[in-house]
Amino acid sequence: MIEINHVNKWYGPSFQALKDCTTSVAKGEVVVVCGPSGSGKSTLIKCVNALEPIQGGDITLDGVKVNDPRTDLPKLRSRVGMVFQHFELFPHLRIVENLCLAQEKVLGRRHDDAVAKGMKLLDRVGLKDHAKKFPAELSGGQQQRVAIARALAMDPIAMLFDEPTSALDPEMISEVLDVMVDLAREGMTMMVVTHEMGFANKVADRVIFMDRGEIVEDAKKTDFFGQPRSDRAQKFLSKILQH
Amino acid sequence: MIGNFDFDVIRRALPYLFFEGMRFTLTLTALAAFGGLVFGTLIALMRLSGYRLLGRVAGIYVDFMRSLPLVLVIFWFYFLVPYIGQWLTGASRPITVGAFASSLITFIMFEAAYFSEIMRAGIQSISRGQPAAANALGLTYSQTMRYVVLPQAFRNMLPVLLTQTIVLFQDTSLVYVLSITDFLGAASKVAQRDGRLVEMYLFAAVVYFVICSAASFLVRRLQARIAIVR
Amino acid sequence: MGTGTYLDLLLSGLVVTLKTSLLAWIIALISGCVIGVMRTLPSRTASWIGFGYVEFFRNMPLLVQLFLWFFVLPELLPKSAGLWLKQLPNAPFWTAAIGIGFFMSARVAVQLQAGISSLPRGQKQAATALGLTTMQTYRYVLLPMAFRIILPPLTSEFLNTIKNTAVAITIGLVELTGEARSMQEFSFQVFEAFTAATVLYLIVNFIVATAMRFLERYVAIPGYIAGK
Ligand SMILES: Nc1ncnc2c1ncn2[C@@H]1O[C@H](COP(=O)(O)OP(=O)(O)OP(=O)(O)O)[C@@H](O)[C@H]1O
Numbered sequence: 001m002i003e004i005n006h007v008n009k010w011y012g013p014s015f016q017a018l019k020d021c022t023t024s025v026a027k028g029e030v031v032v033v034c035g036p037s038g039s040g041k042s043t044l045i046k047c048v049n050a051l052e053p054i055q056g057g058d059i060t061l062d063g064v065k066v067n068d069p070r071t072d073l074p075k076l077r078s079r080v081g082m083v084f085q086h087f088e089l090f091p092h093l094r095i096v097e098n099l100c101l102a103q104e105k106v107l108g109r110r111h112d113d114a115v116a117k118g119m120k121l122l123d124r125v126g127l128k129d130h131a132k133k134f135p136a137e138l139s140g141g142q143q144q145r146v147a148i149a150r151a152l153a154m155d156p157i158a159m160l161f162d163e164p165t166s167a168l169d170p171e172m173i174s175e176v177l178d179v180m181v182d183l184a185r186e187g188m189t190m191m192v193v194t195h196e197m198g199f200a201n202k203v204a205d206r207v208i209f210m211d212r213g214e215i216v217e218d219a220k221k222t223d224f225f226g227q228p229r230s231d232r233a234q235k236f237l238s239k240i241l242q243h
Numbered sequence: 244m245i246g247n248f249d250f251d252v253i254r255r256a257l258p259y260l261f262f263e264g265m266r267f268t269l270t271l272t273a274l275a276a277f278g279g280l281v282f283g284t285l286i287a288l289m290r291l292s293g294y295r296l297l298g299r300v301a302g303i304y305v306d307f308m309r310s311l312p313l314v315l316v317i318f319w320f321y322f323l324v325p326y327i328g329q330w331l332t333g334a335s336r337p338i339t340v341g342a343f344a345s346s347l348i349t350f351i352m353f354e355a356a357y358f359s360e361i362m363r364a365g366i367q368s369i370s371r372g373q374p375a376a377a378n379a380l381g382l383t384y385s386q387t388m389r390y391v392v393l394p395q396a397f398r399n400m401l402p403v404l405l406t407q408t409i410v411l412f413q414d415t416s417l418v419y420v421l422s423i424t425d426f427l428g429a430a431s432k433v434a435q436r437d438g439r440l441v442e443m444y445l446f447a448a449v450v451y452f453v454i455c456s457a458a459s460f461l462v463r464r465l466q467a468r469i470a471i472v473r
Numbered sequence: 474m475g476t477g478t479y480l481d482l483l484l485s486g487l488v489v490t491l492k493t494s495l496l497a498w499i500i501a502l503i504s505g506c507v508i509g510v511m512r513t514l515p516s517r518t519a520s521w522i523g524f525g526y527v528e529f530f531r532n533m534p535l536l537v538q539l540f541l542w543f544f545v546l547p548e549l550l551p552k553s554a555g556l557w558l559k560q561l562p563n564a565p566f567w568t569a570a571i572g573i574g575f576f577m578s579a580r581v582a583v584q585l586q587a588g589i590s591s592l593p594r595g596q597k598q599a600a601t602a603l604g605l606t607t608m609q610t611y612r613y614v615l616l617p618m619a620f621r622i623i624l625p626p627l628t629s630e631f632l633n634t635i636k637n638t639a640v641a642i643t644i645g646l647v648e649l650t651g652e653a654r655s656m657q658e659f660s661f662q663v664f665e666a667f668t669a670a671t672v673l674y675l676i677v678n679f680i681v682a683t684a685m686r687f688l689e690r691y692v693a694i695p696g697y698i699a700g701k
């Protein structure tokens with residue numbers, strides 16, 4: 001589904017954020033990406049739907065080359081859902097309008113259909129009663145669940161998550177993770193940047209460990225947690241599992 | 244049209260334009276900026292002093308000035324200053340005031356309102372801990388202001404104050420309505436005398452543009468440096 | 474002449490002031506919006522054009538700009554077009570509205586640019602990730618928020634526009650200040666005329682400021698605190 005081949009990326013002329021990264025995510029697979037701060041996790045995931053351009057290598061999404069100038073990027077992006085660390089709901093739109101905007105403007109759905117779809121997904125994340133509220137009237141965990149519903153409303157073929165729980169208070173983390181676990185069990189293709197190793201343990205098929213722009217380790221979940229091969233991954237794991 | 248653009252008109256007028264016109268403009272700008280800053284700071288201190296009445300008076304003055312077009316204020320002062328002078332000096336008739344004095348008073352009073360708002364924002368941007376720390380060291384209110392708060396506020400506000408001074412420099416061209424020979428007034432007089440409006444007004448525009456662009460470039464540089472130090 | 478006629482003259486001056494500033498404000502909003510957006514686009518060319526535009530209109534006194542539009546532009550155009558411009562009925566009005574409009578547009582652009590840049594970067598990314606085009610992203614996501622944020626400074630820019638119309642008395646526009654001034658010449662009732670004009674300006678200021686506060690409240694977003 002997602003093929004990443006020898007990708008190189010620079011910010012500005014001198015800073016290389018991704019160094020020869022190669023990996024892939026098969027259909028229905030859940031891949032967790034972890035690594036220290038500044039290692040390039042967000043950058044990697046943003047390259048997948050071309051939010052960031054790449055300077056070398058190839059990324060293919062469901063057979064479509066992302067870094068091809070002829071690719072219709074808005075159309076491609078509309079088929080990949082993305083969830084951000086800071087939710088990024090549109091504050092001036094009601095919850096249901098947040099879910100409808102792209103359905104109508106990008107997919108061209110009729111308003112009624114978009115609302116129906118939106119309500120169905122809100123129900124699924126347990127927030128049907130909040131449809132008429134504005135984002136700022138919801139808690140962080142609720143906002144993030146809305147953001148997931150907003151992405152799902154586009155009927156994505158894959159979902160990208162960039163630290164979806166790291167801006168949340170501890171008691172709200174599980175309500176978001178629950179939604180994600182359900183999604184994974186239903187067979188959604190997912191690429192998830194997170195430090196929630198419990199989540200990784202539960203549903204991930206593979207774990208990717210990044211450091212300083214490189215993919216240091218790319219292993220089956222059991223192998224990764226069993227015996228990570230690199231020192232850096234071991235150190236990182238012991239640090240975040242300490243608590 | 245461009246074909247018969249007469250550069251010589253400009254060349255011949257240069258001494259008049261700069262030694263009379265620009266000198267007036269720059270002197271007025273500098274003195275008005277200085278006076279405006281002094282009065283502006285006083286007004287800002289009045290507003291922040293905590294004395295209700297003092298603060299109200301200063302606030303009304305600022306709001307009043309900022310509600311009126313500068314052109315109207317120029318007319319007001321041009322008309323009023325002789326009477327105020329009479330009242331102040333106790334003379335029997337309205338005193339005669341030169342165009343320069345009249346416009347200088349106008350610009351000081353007008354700019355003070357704008358400068359005071361900048362200074363007020365600057366003073367308020369200093370964290371409350373600073374005056375508290377100064378008080379704790381035993382400094383009086385005026386010492387605290389003079390040695391601790393104002394220097395910091397002034398530094399933070401310097402780019403904004405300079406930008407406002409560039410605006411002031413541009414606004415001095417409005418003394419045109421009193422037929423005063425500032426830079427634009429001089430250009431306009433030559434333009435009308437020689438029937439060369441295109442040349443003179445274009446030249447004036449270029450001169451203003453060059454000066455203001457250079458000045459705002461320097462202010463941006465300064466701003467970047469202050470931002471780093473902070 | 475009775476006081477009634479004086480007041481009539483001042484009121485007709487006020488109407489000219491309001492008409493001119495409204496037209497100027499429309500021009501300022503439209504072109505300021507385009508330029509402000511251009512300055513936030515990733516394209517180097519677009520942001521340079523935006524920068525040049527703002528510098529051009531900010532670094533010359535308004536009075537000089539009005540002279541350029543009024544005296545210089547007709548001479549630089551082909552003869553017939555220049556003649557047509559000069560003979561336009563109401564030329565001071567159109568010149569003032571256009572000149573002040575472009576002058577203010579640079580200020581609107583700066584405010585809007587600041588407003589857009591103050592939005593979290595993730596907003597643009599989220600909209601893009603949903604498949605919205607750049608146009609749609611601005612239209613539905615960035616601009617609605619940016620305009621809400623800059624509503625207070627825009628209010629004072631609108632008030633500045635009204636005040637700036639007084640500069641147009643130099644090209645013969647007889648607006649409020651101009652009417653007061655001309656009364657001085659033939660009636661000697663300077664004090665009354667200026668006082669009346671001053672009061673009218675204060676009233677206009679008050680009405681605009683109050684109306685904008687209502688607008689601010691009307692478009693406010695429940696639960697949203699600016700800067701959060
Ligand atoms: N827009 C940008 N311009 C320049 N440098 C950037 C930009 N975005 C990220 N970087 C740099 O690229 C590197 C990788 O950033 P990235 O956000 O991908 O890290 P990350 O692994 O997601 O870290 P975190 O866990 O803190 O989110 C960092 O050193 C960062 O400073």
Ligand SMILES: [Mg+2]
Nearest residue numbers: 041042043163
């Ligand atoms: Mg990140």
